[in-house]
Amino acid sequence: MIEMVTSKSLGVKVPLHEAESTRKKLIELRMLDQKRKIKRMGGYAFLPVTRVPKGFSIVETDFEEVEEKKSFKEKLREILPAGKTITSYDIIGDIAVIEIPQGLEEYERRIAELLLSSHKHIRSVYEKKGEVEGLERVRTLKFLTGEDNPKTIHKEHGILLKLDISKVYFSPRLSYERERVLKQVKDGEVIVDLFAGVGPFSILLAKYRRVKVYAIDINPYAYEYLKENIRINKVANKVIPLLGDCRELAPRNIADRVIMNLPKSAHEFLDLSFQVVKEGIIHFYSISPKQDLYSRQIELIREIGRKTEKEVNILGKRIVRPYSPYNYHIVIDIGVK
Ligand SMILES: C[S@@+](CC[C@H](N)C(=O)[O-])C[C@H]1O[C@@H](n2cnc3c(N)ncnc32)[C@H](O)[C@@H]1O
Known part of the structure; x- marks a missing residue:
């Protein structure tokens, strides 16, 4: 049942055809009572007022109150x-x-x-x-x-992502990060998304750039959604979905860009990403405590660089989002030659 709250107040009474011009006039005079609704009855309009304006017919009548919209x-x-x-x-x-x-x-x-x-x-x-x-x-x-x-379709940066939130990983909080990566990508790149999920990085990059993306995930549900998302976003000629462990499936010595969004354990796959990249950039995600955001990871990156005899440059680093009260999800962009 809708409860209608009314209260008596003064109003201006005009023929219906004068209602709109009178409303404008009363607003101009700052006398229209915006907390009450205009009433129409018997060929007349009744406009609630906060003060009595000169030159109008004034009546006292019931007005419905405007519902207060609370956030x-x-x-x-x-x-x-x-x-x-x-x-x-x-x-x-x-x-x-x-x-x-x-x-x-x-x-x-x-x-x-x-x-x-x-x-x-x-x-x-x-x-x-x-x-x-x-x-x-x-x-x-x-x-x-x-x-x-739990099944839904999420829209982000103009792409559609079908997913089941109970069966796959997806976080809308990485939306800015995905856009940040997109801005770096150039036409012609070969990209390997080692932990693709339902495809938010892979599909976004393929949608807006002329690239080839290998999108790998070990979760069969994520892989099925990834394939579906490739189809609905019409990027089938650019994204190659692969189901399984990226250690076995990732093509080697091929990528201009590697995406490693498995922040809790990406460090275990850093050696792999150095095998996958030809010459280019690795986006390495990790979880770090507030007091030491990057040094452990940079040490590891340099160590793998030395072992693989590749030249390493730290091109950028940033906090992606808070992860827990004491930890942050971070990203380090590694240039590899
Ligand atoms: C944190 S989620 C990121 C998904 C996606 N990149 C995103 O931003 O929504 C990590 C994904 O890596 C997948 N994964 C974990 N270990 C893997 C492995 N060894 N090989 C391939 N995928 C793996 C998981 O199934 C999961 O979908």
Whole structure:
């Protein structure tokens, strides 16, 4: 049931055909009461006013009040204990994935329902349960509200990514990083995406550049979505999907660019990336503590450079995003000759 709140107030009464010009006039005079709705009845319009304007017919009547539109954050404040809030949620396609902080577990359902009702484009709400885990880097999720369907289509930089959030890794928080890499890529490059997932890097680069991309993933679900995403984004002539372990499948001595987005254990594959690159750039992702963001990784990079007798240049380094309270997801761009 929709509750209609009305209250008595002064209004200007004009014939219906004068309603629009009168509304404009009252706005100009700063006398239109914007907290109440204009009423039309019996061939007349009644315009609520905050003060009595000269030269108009004034009546006292009931006006419906304009619903106050509150933001999600404001509504959240009303249901949570003072000083508490939720700090983060991701939107993947039409699914929201939220983190419920410790101590707010009893509010999880109400928070989820609020999220659903405040965002028209959200269909389902899931909760993150623990870290991304295992070889496939998938996170355990708990369904909270809406439609229990973890499949969606995410749009990013003009490409479409079909995926199932319960079966594959995907993070919208890497969107800027993907665009950063895209800006470096030149037509004609051969790229090897060692940990391609459903293809957010591979497909983006193929969509906007004349390149050849080898996209490898060990997770069969990710591989199926990768193939589907290649098809729907019409990049089949540029991206070669490969299912399996990149150690076995990655072509050697071929790449102008290697992407290594497996931050928890990319260091174990750094030697491989040096075999894959011909002369070019390796985007090496890692997780580092706040107090020592890059030095351990740079030491390892230089060591592998020495062993493989390749010239190494650190072309750039940056924080991609916070990973946990004390750790950051970082990237180092390595130039190899
Ligand atoms: C952190 S996810 C990144 C996926 C994708 N690049 C993205 O940004 O969404 C890492 C991916 O590496 C895959 N993976 C892990 N070990 C692998 C291996 N040895 N060979 C190929 N893929 C692997 C996982 O299945 C997972 O999809």
